[in-house]
Amino acid sequence: MIPELGHYALMLALGLALIQGIMPIVGTRTNDAALMSIAAPAALAQFVFVAIAFLALAECYVASDFSVLNVYENSNSAMPLIYRLTSIWGNHEGSMMLWVSILAFFGALVALFGNNLPVTLKANALAVQAWIAAAFELFILITSNPFLRIADAPFEGRDLNPILQDPGLAFHPPMLYLGYVGFSIAFSFAIAALIEGRIDAAWARWVRPWVLGAWMCLTLGIAGGSYWAYYELGWGGFWFWDPVENASLMPWLAGTALLHSAVVMEKRGALKVWTILLAIIAFSLSLIGTFLVRSGVLTSVHAFAVDPTRGIFILAILVVFIGGALALYAWRAPLLKQGGLFAPISREGALVFNNLFLTSACATVFVGTLYPLALEALTGDKISVGPPFFNATFGPLFIPLMLVMPFGPLLGWKRGDIVSAAQRLLAAAVLAAVAVAAAFAIEHGGPVLAPFGVGIAVFVMAGAVTDIAERTMILRLPMRATLMRAIGLPRSVWGTAFAHFGIGVTLLGIVAVTAWGSERIVAVKPGEIIDISHYRLTFDGVFNRPGPNYRDVVGHFTVRRASGDVIGAMEPSRRTFPARNMATTEAALMSRGFSQLYLSLGDPNPDGTVPVRLFFKPHVLMIWLGAIIMFFGGGLSLSDRRLRVGAPRPAKAKAKDKPALQAAE
């Protein structure tokens, strides 16, 4: 009964999405306020029915209803509740349900909180949102129905793919989807603006909170996925330039560019046409990401679906939405009015620089990810484009970006003074130089360029601090006055500083781990000792440990400092899942400050030795810590009053805020 209810609710949601997609557009064309006002209640109702469908699926998983094919294939009654819930999105059908649920959720948010939007813009944007929802609901109903039943219900399910049975997977896909789908709002607003042929600075003010929210979720989602791959796959790498990872990185790069160009548009009314294009690109890349992961065109851990009809359906969605949006853009964009002027050296100029490099970096990732597919389709040659390609293209494009980043916030709008900005960054530059020298002195081995990488990271971090120091006039005013200034600073300024600082932290982690990480691969017998960096590990032996739906073969290692005192034990294991006859490597991690010891086991050899892979990862935690700082910065910026004014706020409060707003600027 429950699955049928869910299936039916999804069909009703599709019907509602079609109404929401057609009526408001007709309304804006014929100037019919009644038709336009259908959009908001339809969006809310659509969300309610999609939510019912999603909850129905969740209930099937919680109750372990193996008469539902999707549950049978991906769940097992022995799994803990949390993994039964996460297996909802650990497979193709369920993850598409999650995608649509989030899409409908965002649509409902716009409907609820968009009271201060112009009526036509709101109606059109919700209609575009509904078209996306309708396409994906149709996709689920036709090719990927999660509610299919099996005639003879089996007693037990096939279990979730073991590498997905991990707490990280409870968090990473929903965050990623919140990011992907969040860009759909910017997309819908961009299309709505193109349909109307009119756009102004206020548009950027409405869209920016959505972009910022999506960017925050995507940042955390990518970082979460990276950490999951780091500890779960047992290879100790944090980024593999795998197509699936690239699929999430591309929208992030485009979204970061969009975030910055929207600032220019909001403050200065410039870059309108470009911002609209970026909004289209950011969501298009999200769609392409979905296509890459979900269609099975890639050989990758994430490609669960190997079904061509799905691929063709998603391809059709891509062609219609991306092609349609770009065609509309080509037709309508010339109608949009040009914005304000600015000198090349100015805040706007710096943000344009940011956009140029971010989009170019995004383009190199795009080419590297899709070229092998295109070549195989055209010539049949199979090639792989691996990390060397991305390191050789992405890296050089990112270095100038990092070097210019601290200058941006220090330059004035319209016309900036680069000499004065450089003077103010002098302290940061000196600090960076000291860091380079220190890195040369302390670390031995590793690439020659690595200390300069440290220097750039320190420059970025110190640059972010400089911005705040300059604005609060620290050391030049009494402590109290500085504090008052710090409190009075707009939160978006703090947000910028935190986000930029976070980039520096992540960069520092990447440089340190790549340049000075060490690795030992050995086969050990009980009692043997492995030395790495300043640590000494003793292998004590293996023992068995049963789990709820798996068996662990655990290796026990005692960790000592080089001086001899014991600092703990590490227990990596080989985990066998009988339901799938599959084994995974469960690495053991020990954090020492920001650094980590990383230990994983191989299959025991016939002679009784156990292959062991031991890494020392200096400052590796900074990579993800930086992402969390970026997320926090985004959150600060999102809580800025000035941003909120354009977004959710009842009509009454708006009138009150307007004068205050003008005074603040």
Next chain:
Amino acid sequence: MTRKQRRLILIGAGLGVLAVAVALMLNAFRDSIVFFNSPSDIAEKHIGPGTRIRLGGLVKDGSIVRGNDLRVRFEVTDGKSELPVSYQGVLPDLFREGQGVVAEGTIDGGGTFNADTILAKHDETYMPKEVADALKKSGHWKDDYAQRAAMPVTGANK
């Protein structure tokens, strides 16, 4: 400066960055692309020693020989030709005899493939796509490869 000049500067900068990006990509493509080959391809194309390639096929049954210091030798087959592979390191979780494998490395003068990476990017429900295609091409694809893997294992743990 007039609006026109500024726009020219902007467009010029854009094209400049794009040109740099394209140059970087072309340069990287020349050095870092790796072609995928089956053992038959290698026999036919006479790929010279030192060329970096990806080798894909099935791990031949009974061919795995483990040595000291985590050295392992095995043969990769596509049904037509075979190629001996040597590798040092920890093998991925899904490396088994009779299963698909993709290895990256170079061929040495003696005709052995020295792998520095063994990829394990597939789960147990399907073959690596390249390997499946190569097997189909050599006519040794059996439908039961896919079925065997996808077979329900209901009650297997009872």
